[in-house]
Amino acid sequence: MNSKSILVIDDNPDIGTALSVLCTLANIQCTSVLSPAEGLEKLKQQSFDLVIQDMNFSSDMTSGDEGIALFHQIREIVSDIPIIVITAWTNLETAVDLVRCGFADYLAKPWDDDKMLNSINNLLELGELSNAQRKSASKRQTRINALNEKFDLCDMQFQSDEMLSLLELTTKVAHADVPVLITGPNGAGKEKIAQIIQRNSSVAEGPFVKVNVGALPKDLMEAELFGAEAGAFTGATKTRIGRFERANGGTLFLDEIGNLSLDGQAKLLRVLETGELERIGGCETINVNVRVVSATNADLPQAIIDGDFREDLFYRLNVIELELMPLNQRQDDIVPLANFFLQQSHTLTVAAVEKLNQYHWPGNVRELQNIIKRAMLISDGSVIDAKDIDVKVVDKMQSKSIVEPDLQTINETLQAHNGVVSAAAKQLGLSRSALYRRMKKFGIESNH
Template sequence: MKANILIIDDNQDIAQALQVLFTINNLQCALAYSPQDGLALLQQQHFDLVIQDMNFTADTTSGEEGMQLFNDVRQINPDIPIILITAWTHLETAVDLVKSGAADYLAKPWNDDKLLITVNNLLELNELQDQQRQRAKSKQNQQIQLEQQYNLCDMQFRSDAMLQLLQMATQVAAADVPILITGPNGSGKEKIAEVVQANSSCKNGPFIKVNVGALSQDLLEAELFGAEAGSYTGANKTRIGRFERANGGTLFLDEIGNLSMQGQAKLLRVLETGEFERIGGSQSIKVSVRIISATNTDIPKAIQSGNFREDLYYRLNVINLKLAPLNERKEDIFPLVDTLLQGKYQLSSASREVLLSHDWPGNIRELLNTIKRAQLLCVDGIITEQHLGIELIKTNKLGPKEDVTEQDVVTAIKSSSGVISDAAKSLGLSRSAFYRRMKKFDIKDV
């Protein structure tokens, strides 16, 4: 299908000359000789690009009419590329409009070859952007469908990685099989466990959590399996263990990779038989418990080094949910932050750039603490980079980042859900400069 270009220029000779140029180069073209006619056409049909004059009244050179037309076009279609073309206007006006999102600025008389190259590049990049918007819309629809069908426990996310993880988590939640959640510290493993529990067949049962790696050998058995009164010094009454308390529900064993070898042996025995005795007791207790465990340990490596039982690993790891670190899903940063701010605070553009640039070694836990700190220090409702307290390697303060990499561009697009103008702003670039980098790195599918 041919691209469709709208030319808005009061000089009919110029408009028709452009139409001839584009037609012989296999580009479809429509003409409007006034801003009003151009805006009417734009509302009636689809166009891929607009070329507009800056002055429409005789003896007018201020460019104010062109600025108004530019803003009106943006109101109708915020994403359509706009090329400004005129013989008379102030340079400052053109620069301001390019900063506001105009794709390019050409002076009359124009160079046909240069104009065609510019138009074809913009049309190609606009097609890529349309594809990205479609993917973003598809992802948003999938997220809405997931939220309507399942209880996501108020999780805030935007990344593909988290969408896919939650799709898998909700899919396997109803199956009565053990699940192992792996991921770095502070990445939200417990929250994923809550989602699994909330959508399981035992969702109305108890959800008992225990950090098994933090339990000493003396406490482990009593904590997990309970103890009879008088079974050890200080046991004045019967103690109900976590397994027994979780009967009919879910037991979440956090930091399972730190469990001692002795503790692993005892846990394996219960998982194999479903039965245990309290310390000091002789009666077997049988429970029905869904096991979800979590760890930041590389368990296969721990198995090789003799620090984790392979048979226990296979008992726990029927389904593995791998949670990526926050620096691999930075699209999730602002949904999380917006939830914390609750509309009471706003982020400055510099602070937003800092949040995207930081590597987040502490993951979501670090992000939450950073925002809490900023809220305490902020007094006027605007959170600045100083409130965040994050030290970064600074880029050139006088202008946009010069060493923009392919990964910078990809991350910016993902973080802005495919909205190129927002992605460009996050890197301190104009929209046209951002397009050029997309072209340079041949970025077509994000």
């Protein structure tokens, strides 16, 4: 018999019987009770791995208030047990709200047996966290809380060790008056990192001026950055104030810096070294005090070899480099980001979460935001299921990128990284929790 056990709390005895039969066939122990009071007493007497509860227990009740109260009472007894809510009242908005707040899943009566078993098994598997992982998660959350209390993180949503380490470094250098270069793929969130630097810098009260160098026509790029006097070129009928002047006393964020022309690079280098610039067509020297933060998805060292980027400018911009990893290398950030994009109007089922975690995300955070927007538009109601995720794109990418590691591969990868699970997970393309589940499956002990 499976050592896992679930508790069903529902006033309809037929519900308890049906779930008991379903769980027995799946080799899962199931105990059912008919009232919240009985359920709470059972939870005090013995340990369960999962609770399935109704939302209404009195014949004249449809508000869900009884289920809400039971949810919070269960949490007082067992703070981390997953809870599935089942109800015939599928339009119950308060129940949907609770999914966001803590319910693990939300299923309508009558349920589909396959969907119910899939939800139960997923939640039981997710619950198999080792003590080492729990301790690691606790330490990580303590660091995250400390970071949020001390700094303005601009609503950054994250849970991964990779992003936590990056943000700790970001906030550490934010107050220093040195140029920062943010590297990483398109759509990964480089502008958000720049915002965090600005918000926590010594010039936080000054202007924050953003310019996408890659989006500027080359013949207008220098005028945009450094300004131009009236008559400096055709169409320049009045003096143009450049972005550097506008950012004086604050921060200038130069995105896609690798696209800047060589002439523009020379002028940028002069401003960085002297704090002085001249508008195009002008002879007046203008002094500016600007904190420059730049970003690129290009390989600047290779661009230097190719003669497309100045080496001296690279080292001037790259006093501090912040490397932003692609989303598929920080998978623990996927669900927090997805929930943030849902804008508290929708919630994800366990199957939807699994689908999101399996996708390779070549378009990074920007792609995730677009897919969540699409899912919100096509979903039936406020709950987003796996079918609402862009299945064709997901399946296509999965066939190229998802390979299930075997026992030997996991052991060899762990040995290569001295047993550090987070590092091994990154190499295998898995989240830490996904690797821990596979280690549990193969009986591999973790020392980290």
